[in-house]
Amino acid sequence: MPISEGHSALPNEPTTSEVGEFIVNMYTKENFKEYSNGGIQLDPIGHLFQSPDSIIEGAAGKKSDEIASLAKPLASAGESKKEHSTIIVQMTTNDSNPPSTPKSPLSRRGTGLSRIRITLFHKDSGVSVQESWRKRNSTVRLKNSKNFVSFHNIYYTIPQGYFWQRKPPKVILNNVSGIMRSGVNAIMGPSGSGKSTLLDILADRKDRRWVTGHVLINGEKQPHNFKCACGYVVQDDILTGTLTVKENVYLSALLRLPPEMDKDEKLEKVDEVIEELGISHVADTLIGTAFTRGISGGQRKRTSIARELVVSPGVLFLDEPTTGLDSTTAESVIQILHNLSKKGRVIIMSIHQPRYSIFRLCDHLMLLSRGVVVYTGVGRAALPYFANTLGVECDEFENPADFFLDNLNETENASDRETGDTGHPLGNKWYDSEDYQILTDKLKRLLNKAIDQPDGIAPKYATNPLTQTYYLFGRGMKKLLRDPTAGVAVWLQNIVLGVFAGIIFYQLGDGENALLDRSGAIFFCMLCNLFTVATSLGLFVNERALFIHENSSGFYRVSSYFFSKFFGDLIPLRLLPVPFFSAIAYWMIGLQAEVEKFFLFMLGIFAQNMAAAGLVYSISAAVGTFPVAQIIYIVLLVFAMIFGGFFVSLNTVPSWVTWLQWFSYFKYTYAILLENELENTEFTYCGRYNGTVCLFTTVEEGNDYLENLNFRQYNIYWNFLGLGLLALALFILTYIFLLRIKKTT
Incomplete structure (x- = not known):
């Protein structure tokens, strides 16, 4: 791909203190593996030659000991390599005191080495190569990694409307191809151009049913579970607010680093990354919640990057990493990414409209508009491409990013007004350009080599399910202890409601309304516990984005997350408060003063809360918003209460809806608690039920009447079994909904 002269507003060359020249020979690859023996290679993104497989080999040096040592041959010239041309290379340094022992260009650019200026001359004729390559000189970085991501003819099409509606599918990406190599790769374009969609496809985070095309990693097929092997930073920072910066990063290390590393090594790695990203001074500061002040937006973004x-x-991969940040903080974040890319990482980010100081840090640029590629190549070459091919030039002091978006939006609007076409005229010009033909040839060679390869499989999870559950449970406990709304409020609610129930039904007697009062007290106790269980409606709703991101990134399995919530929420918040509520309400109300009956009462509340929690969890996992989840829970709660046997006799309910009683946890719990209270009582059953005054002289008569009302249709143990099966079914349904979330994201 040709390199064109950079924009006039680009920074000038650094002040140099040393200049050296040496002659190198350029060879065309013939049966010579790229990167073999560590030869110096031109940046594959911005190569100067039509053959992207060309390599440079040093021959001699002058005027600088450092430059001379850097120019020594690093790969022996085999007989299979053909001498092609001569290159005069001028190296400049901006360090007046270069190191006495220069570093090898194979590892990292040596201290003091700033630029390599290359002028090409044809060996025989002496004619400048500028005529054929349109470039007299350029800036090239030495690379030490061959990592690259190539994508070939990517289409992303999604269906529209419901199954009874005949609507054409919507094309989000249309024949998108390109190569992203080591460095900072930016995907730019107007809103709705498909930037984030392309990023998700490259990171293997889109449903493959709607994706066609190929994605290659280092020239090989994208392995299954690639999303677990790469890093992905979402646009909105998804962190656990009740943990510190270091705890968030450390949890990622515990779950994703191999088990062969001990905790000290993982902790050392965490400290190294935190130091590298410049957030060590806030390492022990909480991220922050709605009730607790935490770190700043820029520090949150760096923490998200550190986790990866x-x-x-x-x-x-980074989706809009500058969103919500001021210009200075945004530049510092991109500068950190730029520095990280020098270590051979492929940094791919979507970005909307960066300032110039950010734009100049992008090594590679892809412009999208309505899902069509308008340009892809070296970032500095985009402006000359627009000037030479499209005939539009950027003003000297205008931000190139603003210039690109203005032209893209203007062309889109003009196309809509004139033809109503959903395509983009600039995309057609890109497909007709010489640069696109060169890129296509390279992509075809890569794809032909990989087409017969077997599908690769990346490691899915670094730790076993038990370890994942343990660490997630620990995170849940820290959140419970540090967030007063999650733990203290639930316990306080149980105690307050227990006292309130005890005051309202304090010491019930054995008089005329004994049956009505005791059945009402039992029903009220059941209802109070259902209010406390309802606080779990936001459990999966609030953590939905966190679960999607962490599960997609290979932090943990769905089963590990489910069981961590089962033990971390159900036990401490739904079951452990029950003894306190029961002890207060049972003895204040004055139910049968027998220890055995008290524990059976408490066990009945336990079982009800298990079934109710299963219902709440399944709703929370199935619905993405809290208001909708709340509405669904209220409706189902009303149905459960109606078919519980307290408000209406189940014998009078229409036969075509009586089957709903078997899904009512009220029915089972009410039968258990009422029979437990009325069994073997010494007082005569008296009470008013459904407008009728009931007076029984013997216990047997009362039991027979209650049995006819479906209060005692089965014995206690069968009702416990019914509650258990209902709870189990609801927990399984919750797990299925979590799997569905994973599958559709």
């Missing part, structure tokens, strides 16, 4: 970098991914 702790596993040293070769490819790092």
Whole structure:
């Protein structure tokens, strides 16, 4: 792909203190593996030659000991390599005191080495190569990694409307192809151009049913579970607010680094990444919640990046990393990414409209408009491409990013007014350009090599399910202890409601209304516990984005997350408060003063809360918003209460809806608690039921009447079994909904 002269507003060359020249020979690859023996290679994104497989080999040096040592041959010239032309290379340094022992260009650019200026001359004729390559000189970085991501003819089409509606599918991406290599790769375009969609496809985070085309990683087929092997930073920082910066990063290390590393090594890696990103001064500060002030937006973004970098991914994806940040903070974040890319990482980010100081840090640029590629190549070459091919030039002091978006939006609007076409005229010009033909040839060679390869499989999870559950349970406990709204409020609610129930029904007697009063007290106790269980409606709703991101990134399995919530929410918040509520309400109300009956009462409340929690969890996992989840729970709660046997006799309910009683946890719990209270009582059953005054002289008569009302249709143990099966079915349904979330994201 040709390199064109950079924009006039680009920074000038650095002040140099040393200049050296040496002659190098350029060879065309013939049966010579790229990167073999560590030869110096031109940036594959911005190569100067039509053959992207060309390599440079040093021959001699002058005027600088450092430059001379850098120019020594690093790969022996085999007989299979053909001498093609001569290159005069001028190296400049901006360090007046270069190191006495220069670093090899194979590892990292040596201290003091700033630029390499290359002038090409044809060996025989002496004619400048500028005529054929349109470039007299350029800036090239030495690379030490061959990591790259190539994508070939990507289409992303989604269906529209419901099954009874005949609507054409919507094309989000239309024949998108390109190569992203080591460095900072930016995907730019107007809103709705498909930037985030392309990023998700490259990171293997879109449903493959709607994706056609190929994605290659280092020239090989994208492995299954690639999303677990790469790093991905979402646009809205998804962190656990009740944990510190270091705890968030450390949890990522514990779950994603191999078990062969001990905790000290993982902690050392965490400290190294935190230091590298410049957030060590806030390492012990909470991220922050709605009730607790935490770190700033820029520090949150760096923490999100640190969670991914702790596993040293070769490819790092970022979706709008500058969103919500001021210009200075945004530039510092991109500068950090730019520095990280020098280590051979492929940094791919979508970005909307960066300032110039951010734009100049992008090594590679892809412009999208309505899902069509308008340009892809070296970032500095985009402006000359627009000037030479499209005939539009950027003003000297105008931000290139603003210039690109203005032209894209203007062309889109003009196309809509004139033809109503959903395509983009600039995309057609790109497909007709010489640069696109060169890129297409390279992509075809890569795809032909990989087409017969077997599908690769990346490691899915670094730790076993038990370890994942343990660490997630620990995170849940920290959140419970540090967030007063999650733990203290629930316990306080149980105690307050227990006292309130005890005051209202304090010491019930054995008089005329004994049956009505005791059945009402039992029903009220059941209802109070259902109010406390309802606080779990936001459990999966509030953590939906966190679960999607962490599960997609290979933090943990769905089963580990489910069981961590089962033990971390159900036990401490739904079951453990029950003894306190029961002890207060049972003895204040004055139910049968027998220890055995008290524990059976408490066990009945336990079982009800299990079934109710299963219903709440399944609703929370199935619905993405809290108001909708709340409405669904209220409706189902009303149905459960109606078919519980307290408000209406189940014998009078229409036969075509009586089957709903078997899904009412009220029915089972009410039968257990009422029979437990009325069994073997010494007082005569008296009470008013459904407008009728009931007076029984013997216990047997009362029991027979209650049995006819479906209060005692089965014994206690069968009702416990019914509650258990209902709870189990609801927990299984919750797990299925979590799997569905994973599958559709």
